[in-house]
Structures are given as structure tokens and as C-alpha cells.
Amino acid sequence: MFAYIFVIILGLCYCNTENSQLSLDRPRLYGPSEGLEKKAVDFRCELPNHPVNQSILYQLFRNDDREDVLGVYSSLGGEVATFPRMIKRVHEGDLVCVVSVQNNTEVNPTVSQTHSFKVIVPVKGAAIVHSGPTEINEGNKLELRCQLQDGTHVSYNWLLNGKLISPSPVHLVEDNRFMISGVTSEDSGSYRCMAVNIFNKTKVFTSNSSEVHINVKESVSEPxxxxxxxxxxxxxxxxxxxxxxxxxxxxxxxxxxxxxxxxxxxxxxxxxxxxxxxxxxxxxxxxxxxxxxxxxxxxxxxxxxIKVVPVGGPVEMHYNYDMAENYAVIGLRFYCKAATGSHPHVKWYLNSTVLLRERGSFYYVFNQLPDQSVLLLSVRSDSAGTYHCEVSDSFDNSTAISSKRLYLDKEVLNRIPMFVQAVVFGCFAVMVLMVTSCCIIGVIYRRREYGEQSLLSLEMVKGVAAYEDDLSLSLYSEGNDELKIREDEFDQASDASLSEWHI
Structure with missing residues (x-):
């Protein structure tokens, strides 16, 4: 029993050894990433640790189609498999290399990682397709399509009148389509599409379409x-x-x-x-x-x-002035306006000579309002004189109405007006009068105050004198009484002495 089990174990170990000897590593596929159609390209597939004395089959597929074999290679000595191919469009996609042991189905095939490959077909035969009319109204949509006879991996450029059109929210470029959501007059012109593809970053293929002229009819503006x-x-x-x-x-x-x-x-x-x-x-x-x-x-x-009112008087002319930093008048603005008139025409005069031009050496005339004219005047020596204006109907100048005449020159403008002088002088006189009145009132008040003080002092002096007299008299009376008493006393003493003496 033990011997039977030992034989079985040895057999299993032998089988595992045989299978492990025939296991295949993952192959590696490499080659160019792009190729031109109808040009030869070599793809290579390498299997690490090639089994000894085993014939290995290499096959080239597109990863999404394992039924269509693109290339086959058989190797016994472990060399790198090469697949020379004349490039067709079917070769584009993710390629894989599948390796397997020939005549041994017990060993599972292994697959390489994918290798991306592009087939470049040079562009040719570009043409613009436009189904709508070539004349469109402003604001409408425009759509053009660039159609090719052949070409792969193509990018498109659109040109208007020979200048490249940059994509924007209004100008949209999607693949081979060019769209304008709302055309304007600036979108009128000749359109052309240019198809481009590039091989190996060095070789450029282009195809230019013929021009298509688009006329955008400009919308009429509010009249x-x-x-x-x-x-x-x-x-x-x-x-x-x-x-x-x-x-x-x-x-x-x-x-x-x-x-x-x-x-x-x-x-x-x-x-x-x-x-x-x-x-x-x-x-x-x-x-x-x-x-x-x-x-x-x-x-x-x-x-x-529509109503027309003829010009009627009176015609008024007045002015404002501009002053410099030294308060000298340097500019005037004359205004002329008639009382009535819907279509007035104003003429300005200097010393009875009409100022014909709108701009002169020292003046400028313009209409500020439909019924008012303005004369801008620079105050100079040659601008001195008498000014007035005349207003007439623009369609009939036979009945012109004139304003009053006004003489102005630099000295007159910078002279202080009589009214201002009178006001200044009056204010000064009032101020002097007020000061004088205050002084007089002050003097009178001081005198009256000092007079009352003098009378009071005099009465006080008199009172003091009377008081002193009364005081003196009283003192004198008291002294006499005292003297009399003393005399009496003295007499009495003398009498006593005498009596004593006689004794």
C-alpha cells in the first residue's frame, strides 16, 4: 500500500515538472506607434525564457479582433519574431502578440500588452459643403462643413478672407464643421477650409478647399x-x-x-x-x-x-464770463434767443460786421439748443467792440429781429461796476457811522457816570466836616465843665489850707 502511494506521488511530481518546463512568459510587443498607409513597417515580438527544444508560434492580432491574423512567425531557437507589414487601415488600433507552443495544446497561450498604432492617410480633396443660400440675413445661423476625399487623423482650420478664424462662443469649430450662431456684417466674405494631418511630427500634409463667398445682408437700423x-x-x-x-x-x-x-x-x-x-x-x-x-x-x-412757428421777438442777448487766477476776465459766453420760433437762424455781429465763419481767431459759434445760439469769445485787444445778434427763420431771412447792442472790451470788463462801488462805499460809510456813534455814546456815558460820582463825593465831604465840627464843640463843652470842677476843688483846698494856716 505504501509503495503504491509512493509511485503515485512520484508520477505527480514528474507531471508537474514537465508542465512547469513548458510554461510561457508574457511576450513583449514593440514597434512604431504610427505609419503611413501603403508603407512597410516592422513589428517585433520577444518571448523571455524561450523553452528549450520547443517550437513557439507568434501571432499578431488587433486586440478587438482575434479572428483576423495580421502576422505569423514560428521560432525554435528563441530569436525575436518579426512581422514586416505593408500598412493598411486595418492595422490601426491596439495590437497584441499571442505566443503558444506548437503541437501542444496543454500549454496555455500568453498575450503581450497592447501596442497602440495609428495609420496616417494623407489628406486630399478638401471641399466646403454648404446646403443653404450664399446670401443670408444678419442674425441667422451659418453652418459649413469641410468634406475630404481621403485622410485620417485630420485637424481643420477655417479662414475668412485669408485670415484664420479663432473659435469663440459665437464661432464654433467641431471636427469638420464650422458654425456661427448669429451672423453679422463682419462675417461676410470668402470662406476656405484647410485640412491638415501630420506623420511622425515632421511630415505635414495639407489640403485646401476652394473659396465659398457668403454675403451677410446687414439689417437696417432704426431710422x-x-x-x-x-x-x-x-x-x-x-x-x-x-x-x-x-x-x-x-x-x-x-x-x-x-x-x-x-x-x-x-x-x-x-x-x-x-x-x-x-x-x-x-x-x-x-x-x-x-x-x-x-x-x-x-x-x-x-x-x-410737425408744426412750424415763425420767429418772434423780443431777442435777448446776455453773457457769462470766465476768470483767471488773478480775477481778470479772459473769456465770454454770449447767448442769443428769440421769444418764439421753431426754426431760428442766428447771426452774430461785431461792430455791425457779421461773424460769418463758425470759428474765427478769437471766437467760436455753435448751437447749444435748437432755438439758442452761443458765441464763445476770447477777451483780447482785437475782440473789443459792440456786439449784437439777429434772429430770423432758417427758411426766410426777410424779417430778422435784432437784439440790443452791448459794448465790451478788456478794461470795461475788469472795471468795478458803479453798483459794486456804491455798495462798497455805502458799507464803509455805514461802518464809519456805527463806529462814530459807538464812540459818542461811550463818551456821554462816561461823563454822566463821573458827574454822579462828584456830587456824591461833595456831599460826603460836607457830611464829614459837619461831623467834625459837632465833635469839636462837644469836646470843648466837656473840657469847660471839667475845668470848673477842678477850679472848685482847688478853691476848696485853698480854703482849708488857709484855715489851717490861721490856726
């Missing part, structure tokens, strides 16, 4: 509405209404409306149009607005009431 007055003969007036858009692709159709409806319309290649309507002075002719349309969009102007 401005205004009018001027025309005088045609005696007391015959018309209003020339102008509608004008600052932008927009022509042709543009302008339409004029009032509260009653459409007045007139016109289609023009310009960005403005004029409409003539009859006009009566001092009467509201209605409220008008205009519309502009160029098929891209329609825009409307603000509403404009």
Missing part, C-alpha cells in the same frame, strides 16, 4: 426722422421730411406714416429718403413716423410732430 422747411413763392411753405438709417444693406424701402396711415413710400439704393408734405404756419400738421425695410428686418423711427 431717424427730421424735417426742414421750404419756402416756395409768397406764403407758400412745405415740409421736407427725411428718413435716414445709419446702417443696412440696400435696397431699402422707406415708408412715411401719420396718424391716418401710410402717406408715401419709396425704394432706394441709399440709406435715406425724402418726403414732401404741405405746410401751414402755426398749425400742427400731424404726427409722423417712418419705417425702413430691406427684407432682413423692418425698423421704425420715433414719432415726430
Amino acid at each position: 431717424d426722422i427730421s424735417f426742414t422747411v421750404l419756402k416756395e413763392g409768397y406764403q407758400n411753405y412745405s415740409a421736407m421730411v427725411t428718413c435716414q438709417s445709419m446702417r443696412g444693406a440696400p435696397p431699402i424701402t422707406f415708408s412715411l406714416y401719420n396718424t391716418m396711415g401710410l402717406v408715401s413710400n419709396v425704394t432706394t439704393a441709399e440709406r435715406h429718403a425724402n418726403f414732401k408734405i404741405p405746410l401751414i404756419m402755426d398749425r400742427l400738421m400731424g404726427t409722423f413716423h417712418c419705417q425702413a425695410n430691406n427684407s432682413a428686418n423692418t425698423a421704425s423711427s420715433q414719432h415726430l410732430p
Whole structure:
């Protein structure tokens, strides 16, 4: 029994030894990471610790397709297996090398790690595909696609008028597509796509498409509405209404409306149009607005009431001045305005000579408000003189109204006005009078105070003198009495002495 068990153990050890001798290590696959189509490339597969006297089969596969054998190599001596291949597109992907022992199915095959491989097919035949019209309205979407006849691993560049377009939130580039979410007039021009792929970081293949011209029709902007007055003969007036858009692709159709409806319309290649309507002075002719349309969009102007009031007086002219650090007047601003008038025209005069130009050597004229004109004047020796302004209707200058005339020069402007002088002198006189009055009142008060003090002192002196006299008299009376007493005493003593003497 023991011998039987020992034989079995020896047999198992022998089998394990045989199997361990035929175990295969993991092979290593290496080669280029990319190759050009129809060019030869060598892949190599190396098996560490090649079994002795064993024929090893090397096979090259794509990892995702183990049915299609890309290369086969058989080795008995342990050399590195080589797979020379003429590159096809089927070779792209993750490649693996599988090794196994030939004619021995008991040994499991081993697989190498994956080796990534790219097949570069040079680009060619680039062309832009655009299904929509080549003229589109502003704000619409534009989509272009770059189509190739052939090419792999391609990057795309888009050019407008020969300049590279940078991707942005508005200009999107996704693979071979170029999109603009909302076109503007700046997107008009010739588009071209350029397809590029690179082999081995050194060889660049490019294919440029032909240009496709895209015309973006600019939307018309909100028109401005205004009018001027025309005088045609005696007391015959018309209003020339102008509608004008600052932008927009022509042709543009302008339409004029009032509260009653459409007045007139016109289609023009310009960005403005004029409409003539009859006009009566001092009467509201209605409220008008205009519309502009160029098929891209329609825009409307603000509403404009049309009423013309002729110029009427009086005409007032006044001025403000600017001073330097030394308080000298260096500049003036004259203002001229008529009491009434919707379309005034102002002329400025110096010494009865009209200042024709808007800008002169020492002056500048501009209209601050529709009904007011301003003359800026630099105070110099040549700007001295008499100034006035005249206001007339811009459409009829036959009845001009003049303002009062005002003489100004540098000395007059910097002279202290009489009113200011009178105020200053009056204030000074009042101040002197107040000081003098205070002094007089003070003197009178002091005298009165000192007078009362003198009378009181005199009475006090008199009282003191009377008191002293009374005191003297009383003292004198007391002395006499005392003297009399002493005399009596003396007489009595003498009598006693005498009596004593006679005894």
C-alpha cells in the first residue's frame, strides 16, 4: 500500500515538472506607434525564457479582433519574431502578440500588452459643403462643413478672407464643421477650409478647399426722422421730411406714416429718403413716423410732430464770463434767443460786421439748443467792440429781429461796476457811522457816570466836616465843665489850707 502511494506521488511530481518546463512568459510587443498607409513597417515580438527544444508560434492580432491574423512567425531557437507589414487601415488600433507552443495544446497561450498604432492617410480633396443660400440675413445661423476625399487623423482650420478664424462662443469649430450662431456684417466674405494631418511630427500634409463667398445682408437700423422747411413763392411753405438709417444693406424701402396711415413710400439704393408734405404756419400738421425695410428686418423711427412757428421777438442777448487766477476776465459766453420760433437762424455781429465763419481767431459759434445760439469769445485787444445778434427763420431771412447792442472790451470788463462801488462805499460809510456813534455814546456815558460820582463825593465831604465840627464843640463843652470842677476843688483846698494856716 505504501509503495503504491509512493509511485503515485512520484508520477505527480514528474507531471508537474514537465508542465512547469513548458510554461510561457508574457511576450513583449514593440514597434512604431504610427505609419503611413501603403508603407512597410516592422513589428517585433520577444518571448523571455524561450523553452528549450520547443517550437513557439507568434501571432499578431488587433486586440478587438482575434479572428483576423495580421502576422505569423514560428521560432525554435528563441530569436525575436518579426512581422514586416505593408500598412493598411486595418492595422490601426491596439495590437497584441499571442505566443503558444506548437503541437501542444496543454500549454496555455500568453498575450503581450497592447501596442497602440495609428495609420496616417494623407489628406486630399478638401471641399466646403454648404446646403443653404450664399446670401443670408444678419442674425441667422451659418453652418459649413469641410468634406475630404481621403485622410485620417485630420485637424481643420477655417479662414475668412485669408485670415484664420479663432473659435469663440459665437464661432464654433467641431471636427469638420464650422458654425456661427448669429451672423453679422463682419462675417461676410470668402470662406476656405484647410485640412491638415501630420506623420511622425515632421511630415505635414495639407489640403485646401476652394473659396465659398457668403454675403451677410446687414439689417437696417432704426431710422431717424427730421424735417426742414421750404419756402416756395409768397406764403407758400412745405415740409421736407427725411428718413435716414445709419446702417443696412440696400435696397431699402422707406415708408412715411401719420396718424391716418401710410402717406408715401419709396425704394432706394441709399440709406435715406425724402418726403414732401404741405405746410401751414402755426398749425400742427400731424404726427409722423417712418419705417425702413430691406427684407432682413423692418425698423421704425420715433414719432415726430410737425408744426412750424415763425420767429418772434423780443431777442435777448446776455453773457457769462470766465476768470483767471488773478480775477481778470479772459473769456465770454454770449447767448442769443428769440421769444418764439421753431426754426431760428442766428447771426452774430461785431461792430455791425457779421461773424460769418463758425470759428474765427478769437471766437467760436455753435448751437447749444435748437432755438439758442452761443458765441464763445476770447477777451483780447482785437475782440473789443459792440456786439449784437439777429434772429430770423432758417427758411426766410426777410424779417430778422435784432437784439440790443452791448459794448465790451478788456478794461470795461475788469472795471468795478458803479453798483459794486456804491455798495462798497455805502458799507464803509455805514461802518464809519456805527463806529462814530459807538464812540459818542461811550463818551456821554462816561461823563454822566463821573458827574454822579462828584456830587456824591461833595456831599460826603460836607457830611464829614459837619461831623467834625459837632465833635469839636462837644469836646470843648466837656473840657469847660471839667475845668470848673477842678477850679472848685482847688478853691476848696485853698480854703482849708488857709484855715489851717490861721490856726
